[in-house]
Amino acid sequence: MLNLDAYRDLITKCSQCQLCQTTCPVFLEDMLETHLARARIGLIQAAMLEGKMPVTRRLREIVDRCLLCTNCTQTCPSWVPVDEIIAAARFELHKGKRRGRIERYLMHQAMKQRGPKGLMEKAAPLAKKLGWSPEELPAPAERDFDHRFQGVIPAEGARRARVAYYVGCATNAFYPETGEAVVRVLARNGVEVVVPEGLSCCGLPALVDGDLGTLQEMVRLNVGVLAALDVDAVVTDCTSCGLLFKAKAAKVLPEDDPVMARAEALAGKVWEATDYLNHLGLVSEPGPLGERYTYHVPCHRGWSPTLADAPRQLLDRVSGAERVEMEHPEACCGAGGAFFMEYKALSQGIRSRKTEDIDRTGSETVVTQCPACRTYLAAGLPGRRVLHPMALLARAYGF
Numbered sequence: 001m002l003n004l005d006a007y008r009d010l011i012t013k014c015s016q017c018q019l020c021q022t023t024c025p026v027f028l029e030d031m032l033e034t035h036l037a038r039a040r041i042g043l044i045q046a047a048m049l050e051g052k053m054p055v056t057r058r059l060r061e062i063v064d065r066c067l068l069c070t071n072c073t074q075t076c077p078s079w080v081p082v083d084e085i086i087a088a089a090r091f092e093l094h095k096g097k098r099r100g101r102i103e104r105y106l107m108h109q110a111m112k113q114r115g116p117k118g119l120m121e122k123a124a125p126l127a128k129k130l131g132w133s134p135e136e137l138p139a140p141a142e143r144d145f146d147h148r149f150q151g152v153i154p155a156e157g158a159r160r161a162r163v164a165y166y167v168g169c170a171t172n173a174f175y176p177e178t179g180e181a182v183v184r185v186l187a188r189n190g191v192e193v194v195v196p197e198g199l200s201c202c203g204l205p206a207l208v209d210g211d212l213g214t215l216q217e218m219v220r221l222n223v224g225v226l227a228a229l230d231v232d233a234v235v236t237d238c239t240s241c242g243l244l245f246k247a248k249a250a251k252v253l254p255e256d257d258p259v260m261a262r263a264e265a266l267a268g269k270v271w272e273a274t275d276y277l278n279h280l281g282l283v284s285e286p287g288p289l290g291e292r293y294t295y296h297v298p299c300h301r302g303w304s305p306t307l308a309d310a311p312r313q314l315l316d317r318v319s320g321a322e323r324v325e326m327e328h329p330e331a332c333c334g335a336g337g338a339f340f341m342e343y344k345a346l347s348q349g350i351r352s353r354k355t356e357d358i359d360r361t362g363s364e365t366v367v368t369q370c371p372a373c374r375t376y377l378a379a380g381l382p383g384r385r386v387l388h389p390m391a392l393l394a395r396a397y398g399f
């Protein structure tokens with residue numbers, strides 16, 4: 001990802017099988033051939049690697065009009081890492097200057113700082129400037145997670161494991177109750193939870209924005225803190241933060257970067273919270289719930305083969321929690337981090353398919369691990385609860 005040139009050979013592995021056509025949410029919505037994964041990487045190859053075509057504004061649009069959902073990469077039988085090729089092309093096309101200077105400064109500050117004095121103070125004017133729709137951006141919580149939990153939360157009963165909890169920006173600022181649920185449910189099941197200080201945004205917004213410098217800064221800072229901890233695992237409730245640490249962090253650093261070895265070691269320890277708990281097994285039985293729910297599988301799931309089954313298997317232990325599957329539980333919701341703010345009509349079209357599928361399940365509650373999915377789905381499902389699976393489990397425990 002550091003260098004588009006490194007993907008020169010991998011691009012040629014594309015067999016033009018067109019399987020990615022069935023999973024690309026952008027193509028399924030606008031039906032434009034140029035938005036197919038194979039077409040995107042073919043254009044990148046022709047214009048940016050072989051110089052057979054000029055680098056035009058249209059090429060930039062094609063590279064940018066992608067959710068970086070990774071569905072094409074997960075589908076590809078030839079193992080072409082399409083999302084990484086598109087991200088590497090963005091680094092080269094934008095060189096961290098996709099946005100104006102003020103917007104870049106605010107985004108950088110918002111990613112680097114956390115809490116009401118940091119993220120929200122900077123994000124609110126940026127949101128206003130960009131004309132983001134307020135009904136889709138939830139109000140920040142009165143007390144963010146960083147101000148509710150700090151230090152070490154002891155395990156209840158015999159300690160089975162000790163983990164660091166990486167709390168992403170969205171959980172910290174908008175959904176601290178999700179963070180609280182993660183801490184309490186893990187502790188109830190014998191896990192000691194360390195909430196480290198000094199962390200920043202995982203860096204994924206910078207990756208999406210083509211800002212390699214900011215992304216590397218976030219990776220170095222977070223890896224420096226997390227890799228130094230004496231823990232069995234690093235858990236996160238956010239599938240996108242997990243994707244960044246597990247599958248991308250080491251790839252965005254130069255080979256000789258002093259943080260590289262620690263980034264690779266850290267990747268081996270990263271888990272999504274429900275996946276980790278399911279792997280460890282429950283030792284405390286949750287109580288009953290009278291609830292019909294459906295599970296939206298986040299697109300950023302490919303970094304763990306068990307991530308999509310974990311919430312189902314854990315919540316199957318809750319009597320009275322009835323899971324009704326959607327026809328396409330793995331279909332994208334259209335959020336794509338901040339993509340829905342820039343490509344409103346496109347994202348709303350993708351979301352409509354999803355909410356219709358959810359409606360057909362007759363579920364009053366939707367669970368999903370990704371906070372961007374929750375934000376965007378909640379805005380499209382007024383009156384419905386959209387929760388992290390750990391939050392539903394926490395309710396079953398009576399928290």
Ligand code: SF4
Pocket residue numbers: 023024025026027035036037040065066067068069070071072073082083
């Ligand atoms: S990352 Fe997602 S939106 Fe982008 S080309 Fe692949 S499937 Fe389509």
Ligand code: SF4
Pocket residue numbers: 013014015016017018019020021037038072075076077078079080082
């Ligand atoms: S699925 Fe992979 S090999 Fe097939 S067309 Fe898409 S990128 Fe090429």
